[in-house]
Amino acid sequence: MNNSEDRAQSPEHRTQSTEHRIKTEEHITQSHALIRCDGIWKIYNEGKPNEVRALSEVSLSVERGKFVAIHGPSGSGKTTFISIIGSLERPSRGTITIDGKNIAGFSDAALSSLRRRRIGFVFQDYNLIPGLCAWENVSVPLIPEGIAKKQRKERAAGLLKTFGLDGRAEHPPEEMSGGERQRVAIARALVNGPDILILDEPTSNIDKESVSGLTDILNSLKAEGRTIIVSTHQETLSGNADVVYELTKGRITGHKDYNGPNL
Amino acid sequence: MIHLNIFYAAAGNIARHNLKSMIVVLCLSAILVPFISALSISEGTKKQSMISVEQGADIYLTMDMYGRNGMIPAALSGEIEKIDGVTEAVPRVIGRIYVEGRLAVLLGLPEKRFASAAGFIDGPPPVRDGIVIGKGLAESLGLRTGSDLSIGVRIFAILEHVPYIQKKVYTVSGIFDAESSIWTSSLILMDIEEAIAMFEMEGFVSDIAVYVQPGHTQQVVESIQKMNSFFRVQTKGTAMTYMERGFNTKNGVFASLYTLAFAVAIPLVLMLSGFGLSERRKEVGILKATGWHTHEVLEMVFYENLVLSLIAASFSYVLSFIWVRLLNGAFISRIFIPGIESMSSFPVPAEFSGMQLFLSFFVSLVLTMSGSIYPAWRTAVIPPAEAVR
Amino acid sequence: MILNTYTILFLFTAAVTGVLALLLAFFSFRIFYASSRGLAPEERTDLENRSYLLLYIATVILWVKLLSWPLFYFTLHSYVPYIHGAMCIFGVTQARLYSGSTAQIIKPAVFFLAGAWLLLSGFDRRAETSPLFRRIILFLGVLSLVVLADSVHDFMCLTSFDVTSDVSCCTTFFDLPDRATASLSVSLIGHNYEKYLLPLYYLSNIMMIAFLTGARLKFVSAKNQDCSVMLLLISGAMLSLVNAAVTVIALFEVIAPVVMELPYHRCIYCMWQYAPGTVLMTGSFVLGTFSAGWALLIYLLGRHEETSGRLSVWLMNLYLSAIACLGASLVMAIIYMIIKRGHS
Numbered sequence: 001m002n003n004s005e006d007r008a009q010s011p012e013h014r015t016q017s018t019e020h021r022i023k024t025e026e027h028i029t030q031s032h033a034l035i036r037c038d039g040i041w042k043i044y045n046e047g048k049p050n051e052v053r054a055l056s057e058v059s060l061s062v063e064r065g066k067f068v069a070i071h072g073p074s075g076s077g078k079t080t081f082i083s084i085i086g087s088l089e090r091p092s093r094g095t096i097t098i099d100g101k102n103i104a105g106f107s108d109a110a111l112s113s114l115r116r117r118r119i120g121f122v123f124q125d126y127n128l129i130p131g132l133c134a135w136e137n138v139s140v141p142l143i144p145e146g147i148a149k150k151q152r153k154e155r156a157a158g159l160l161k162t163f164g165l166d167g168r169a170e171h172p173p174e175e176m177s178g179g180e181r182q183r184v185a186i187a188r189a190l191v192n193g194p195d196i197l198i199l200d201e202p203t204s205n206i207d208k209e210s211v212s213g214l215t216d217i218l219n220s221l222k223a224e225g226r227t228i229i230v231s232t233h234q235e236t237l238s239g240n241a242d243v244v245y246e247l248t249k250g251r252i253t254g255h256k257d258y259n260g261p262n263l
Numbered sequence: 264m265i266h267l268n269i270f271y272a273a274a275g276n277i278a279r280h281n282l283k284s285m286i287v288v289l290c291l292s293a294i295l296v297p298f299i300s301a302l303s304i305s306e307g308t309k310k311q312s313m314i315s316v317e318q319g320a321d322i323y324l325t326m327d328m329y330g331r332n333g334m335i336p337a338a339l340s341g342e343i344e345k346i347d348g349v350t351e352a353v354p355r356v357i358g359r360i361y362v363e364g365r366l367a368v369l370l371g372l373p374e375k376r377f378a379s380a381a382g383f384i385d386g387p388p389p390v391r392d393g394i395v396i397g398k399g400l401a402e403s404l405g406l407r408t409g410s411d412l413s414i415g416v417r418i419f420a421i422l423e424h425v426p427y428i429q430k431k432v433y434t435v436s437g438i439f440d441a442e443s444s445i446w447t448s449s450l451i452l453m454d455i456e457e458a459i460a461m462f463e464m465e466g467f468v469s470d471i472a473v474y475v476q477p478g479h480t481q482q483v484v485e486s487i488q489k490m491n492s493f494f495r496v497q498t499k500g501t502a503m504t505y506m507e508r509g510f511n512t513k514n515g516v517f518a519s520l521y522t523l524a525f526a527v528a529i530p531l532v533l534m535l536s537g538f539g540l541s542e543r544r545k546e547v548g549i550l551k552a553t554g555w556h557t558h559e560v561l562e563m564v565f566y567e568n569l570v571l572s573l574i575a576a577s578f579s580y581v582l583s584f585i586w587v588r589l590l591n592g593a594f595i596s597r598i599f600i601p602g603i604e605s606m607s608s609f610p611v612p613a614e615f616s617g618m619q620l621f622l623s624f625f626v627s628l629v630l631t632m633s634g635s636i637y638p639a640w641r642t643a644v645i646p647p648a649e650a651v652r
Numbered sequence: 653m654i655l656n657t658y659t660i661l662f663l664f665t666a667a668v669t670g671v672l673a674l675l676l677a678f679f680s681f682r683i684f685y686a687s688s689r690g691l692a693p694e695e696r697t698d699l700e701n702r703s704y705l706l707l708y709i710a711t712v713i714l715w716v717k718l719l720s721w722p723l724f725y726f727t728l729h730s731y732v733p734y735i736h737g738a739m740c741i742f743g744v745t746q747a748r749l750y751s752g753s754t755a756q757i758i759k760p761a762v763f764f765l766a767g768a769w770l771l772l773s774g775f776d777r778r779a780e781t782s783p784l785f786r787r788i789i790l791f792l793g794v795l796s797l798v799v800l801a802d803s804v805h806d807f808m809c810l811t812s813f814d815v816t817s818d819v820s821c822c823t824t825f826f827d828l829p830d831r832a833t834a835s836l837s838v839s840l841i842g843h844n845y846e847k848y849l850l851p852l853y854y855l856s857n858i859m860m861i862a863f864l865t866g867a868r869l870k871f872v873s874a875k876n877q878d879c880s881v882m883l884l885l886i887s888g889a890m891l892s893l894v895n896a897a898v899t900v901i902a903l904f905e906v907i908a909p910v911v912m913e914l915p916y917h918r919c920i921y922c923m924w925q926y927a928p929g930t931v932l933m934t935g936s937f938v939l940g941t942f943s944a945g946w947a948l949l950i951y952l953l954g955r956h957e958e959t960s961g962r963l964s965v966w967l968m969n970l971y972l973s974a975i976a977c978l979g980a981s982l983v984m985a986i987i988y989m990i991i992k993r994g995h996s
């Protein structure tokens with residue numbers, strides 16, 4: 001039995017968890033949530049000797065246009081959780097709704113369509129495709145949209161310019177700094193005009209100056225009305241968030257709403 | 264537009280993963296080049312043979328000897344010429360000989376027949392002790408008009424049961440040139456009486472070539488068969504049919520053996536497709552995480568294989584052309600031209616056509632597609648979440 | 653068996669597609685069975701992933717079959733010198749022990765079913781929960797069996813040629829007064845049928861196009877569960893069959909002789925060789941006819957509350973494609989008639 005399971009079995013933790021769930025559910029029902037997670041579990045290799053419980057009964061809601069931070073130490077399940085919110089994988093149990101539709105029941109193709117149209121994802125290691133220059137990397141999500149190369153290039157160049165990379169459009173990621181790569185990754189996440197932007201540990205690979213630049217970018221995106229979800233183990237970005245969820249060992253253990261009730 | 268975009272992305276991937284693409288193309292080419300070369304040489308040889316038959320007589324007449332073609336009395340040509348519808352009956356002597364270690368075909372014709380071949384001969388027709396020699400053979404032996412050539416024939420005397428070689432020196436009176444490279448490299452023409460004497464077949468010839476008026480072939484065949492039931496009659500049509508069948512069968516045997524190479528190629532492609540797979544999986548994970556559907560990834564991989572098949576087929580076609588034209592079909596020509604290694608060197612006849620390109624592309628596509636099914640699928644179904652980690 | 657390069661390549665292809673079809677059938681029925689119970693998310697992902705394997709195998713088979721269709725005819729054509737009396741592919745088909753008409757039915761059937769499967773898959777992919785998943789997998793299983801039958805038939809067909817037999821070629825088959833197409837025409841139209849057959853062909857195709865256009869307008873307003881939609885689709889499919897029959901007879905009796913400028917020769921195989929453009933004309937007609945059939949199949953197999961919003965759009969698009977293809981075929985036929993008749 002692993003640690004998270006031990007923790008789930010302890011009576012003290014069960015009481016805390018139940019109270020927390022009730023409070024969270026009250027909060028969810030009170031708001032007009034864009035994203036709602038109800039009792040999300042993610043268990044890898046379920047029923048096998050190497051079973052891993054990454055998430056246990058996680059519930060939260062994200063309102064439209066808010067900046068939400070998922071804060072927690074390494075190995076707390078942040079990446080798994082935002083992968084599920086970002087429809088990159090399915091939860092083992094529980095429901096996740098976006099605009100009232102339960103995406104847990106969506107087919108693989110429907111999940112891909114959702115990612116394409118509604119969700120932009122910025123990965124921890126940026127995951128730019130080597131060998132493709134900056135604008136080509138940015139325009140990758142536009143290829144299956146049937147947009148001609150000329151328009152793709154224009155759109156990508158416009159976004160790169162917005163992020164101060166207009167002179168770097170033809171450069172491959174190998175020739176860029178960490179901060180520049182991250183901005184290319186953000187541009188790629190935004191190229192399809194999604195209303196939800198998810199960033200996984202965005203401050204882990206960049207210097208302080210770039211963090212400040214990133215904060216500015218995120219604030220301006222929020223001002224445009226986009227919903228931003230960030231997973232981080234640092235306080236730097238959490239300070240700018242409207243809502244911060246504490247994730248520890250696969251469970252939500254705390255919740256701070258700077259615009260509403262703190263739990 | 265979506266499909267076109269994905270197609271361009273696939274083409275870009277082929278260029279980006281150039282090492283892997285090159286290896287796949289080279290492996291496919293290694294399998295396809297001998298195949299296309301063989302087909303082209305076979306087609307070229309067939310075409311030259313068919314032209315020879317087409318331009319030849321309408322009927323060929325021999326005697327049945329132990330179920331095979333045997334000598335026929337030379338005097339019969341006069342009788343045949345009397346048949347209604349026959350324009351000419353030409354007795355011929357044909358034999359294979361070796362000239363200074365090179366294989367040649369000796370053809371003896373009556374003097375009057377040389378007049379019709381005058382357009383192909385540079386010089387006067389051969390008279391007694393004279394021969395006309397193919398251009399290729401003349402060049403390889405360093406002969407020209409007026410040169411002397413000693414020709415020996417191995418004779419097996421039936422009565423004495425003692426083999427001996429009969430030799431005689433001839434003067435080259437002319438050089439024979441024609442479109443058919445096989446003929447120019449091996450043909451020696453001489454007067455029929457000389458040929459009869461050389462092969463010691465007095466009173467007999469190898470066959471009688473019968474020329475008939477248009478539309479009279481069947482009637483003449485029937486008349487000849489009525490003369491003697493031991494005659495073996497072959498019309499131009501049947502000769503062409505058997506020739507085509509013969510070449511096709513040879514092709515078929517070659518292709519059957521080659522199917523083994525095709526069968527080996529499928530797992531080879533499967534193995535090569537796995538080359539650089541981990542790098543590829545990461546890329547596909549990114550594509551899927553950014554909203555690409557799994558079927559779109561599969562479509563892209565499918566286009567990659569399609570383009571690779573096309574490249575491999577075209578590359579193989581060009582390489583085959585080089586092999587056949589510049590290297591004169593080294594090693595492979597002997598399958599389709601028996602005895603080529605003993606003949607004077609000549610440009611191997613080959614025919615390159617769109618059909619070979621189609622077959623090459625078809626084979627390439629079947630091999631690439633079927634061999635890449637599993638790796639393509641494994642790549643395409645990679646969970647996008649893997650790209651995040 | 654006639655041994656040549658074409659035979660060997662075609663048999664190799666038949667063997668490869670046969671093995672792939674067998675795999676396809678096995679996995680299809682396995683997935684269909686596995687998906688009959690409630691599935692955990694991981695199991696669902698696994699099944700979906702396996703269904704992509706089927707998608708890829710089926711696509712490969714479809715492409716190989718598509719390319720091997722001309723190869724099949726090249727192969728038959730290469731047999732002409734072997735079979736006494738054969739002058740074109742038709743003569744060769746007469747020398748087979750296995751019925752030549754089986755290939756003429758089974759090969760188009762493979763493409764019709766494969767087309768329907770591709771359309772259904774695309775239709776289902778646009779739904780959120782993939783509600784047609786099981787139907788499509790089952791359909792794919794059936795398709796794979798037809799492909800397998802086609803491969804087996806190809807194998808049997810090419811290995812069982814009776815080269816010793818004398819055959820009658822197209823001239824003695826299609827040019828006889830009591831040929832099937834003529835007898836049918838006489839019984840339907842009368843002895844002066846040649847005079848009326850071409851106008852009938854034009855009229856039939858124009859009416860078909862008009863019907864499809866009218867039906868499209870109806871799809872805009874009708875609800876999917878409406879009986880009239882079903883009635884229209886069934887009528888469309890039936891009319892397509894009638895139109896196909898009229899067109900085939902017209903092709904043999906009137907169009908082929910005019911195109912070839914051989915007034916008494918009525919062989920479609922020869923027409924395709926004389927005028928390769930007619931292959932496009934025939935192909936376009938087949939695609940148009942298939943589209944009407946596909947629309948019916950999509951309606952029968954694609955009905956679900958989740959897909960109801962898009963069903964009428966797909967039906968309209970399929971009918972539009974049918975109109976375009978039949979129209980293109982008709983225009984090509986008219987152009988051939990004008991040019992060749994003027995020429996003669």
